[in-house]
Amino acid sequence: MNLYGDTRSGNCYKIKLLSSLLDLRLVWIGIDIMAGDTREEDFLGRNPNGKIPLLELDDGRFLAESNAILHYLAEGSDWLPTDRFESAKVLQWQYFEQYSHEPYIAVARFINLYLGLPDDKRAEYEAKQASGHRALEVMERQLVSTPFLIGLHPTIADISLYAYTHVAHEGGFDLSGYPGIRAWLARIAALPGYQAMGED
Known part of the structure; x- marks a missing residue:
């Protein structure tokens, strides 16, 4: 399978x-999203929404949206629970990631890392901080109680939230006040087969 992506993107990671x-x-x-690659007609023919990551299956079909791709790849593995309630909890955390976490933490990181924190974006960057910390507080409350977001074992919910949380400092978020999150980050990084962002 082919994966179209940007090495700095948390969603691709x-x-x-x-x-x-x-x-x-x-x-x-x-x-290269900054060079306009996702707006090229060739790419739009693969994903009309013009976003990455994009997974090309062996049979030529395409699947977009990072969390949908995670579900596809994790099907039949321990990373996707078969228990009905736990499966719904995975979705709950992934919706949280998309609506309460990424719009603040990932966007602040984009403004800083990709755009270089220009003056005309500084107010937007600073406005993301309070809501980003509220999302981190939600995670912290869970992760001081359980080692992973769903309980004792990691799932794709952890992958969804790990991607941008572990680089939250690049968006101006100091994690020193979140011991549960920091311990969780270390547990993810210690998993067999772990690959750091940017590694081939």
Whole structure:
């Protein structure tokens, strides 16, 4: 399978990390979003929404949206619970990631890392901080009670939230006040098959 992505993107990293943990072989096809690669007609023919990551299956079909790709790759593995309630909890955390976490932590990181924190974006960057910390506080409350977001074992919910949380400092978020999150980050990084962001 081919994975179209940007090495600095947390959403793309989710897929690389899970594939490494599952020992799946994906062919990486680099996409430069700042150069406009996702707006090229060739790419839009693959994903009309013009976003990465994008997974190309062996049969030529395409699957977009990072959390949907995680579900596809994790099907039948320990990373996706079969218990009905736990499966719903995975989705709960993934919706949380998309609506309460990423819009603040990932966007602040994008403004700083990709755009270089220009003056005309500083107010937007600073406005992301309070809501980003509220999302981190929600995670902290869970992670002081259980080693992983769903309980005793890691799931793709952890992958979804690990991607941008472990680089939250690049968006101005200091994690020193979140011991539960920091311990969780260390547990993820210690998993067999772990791959750091940016590694091939």
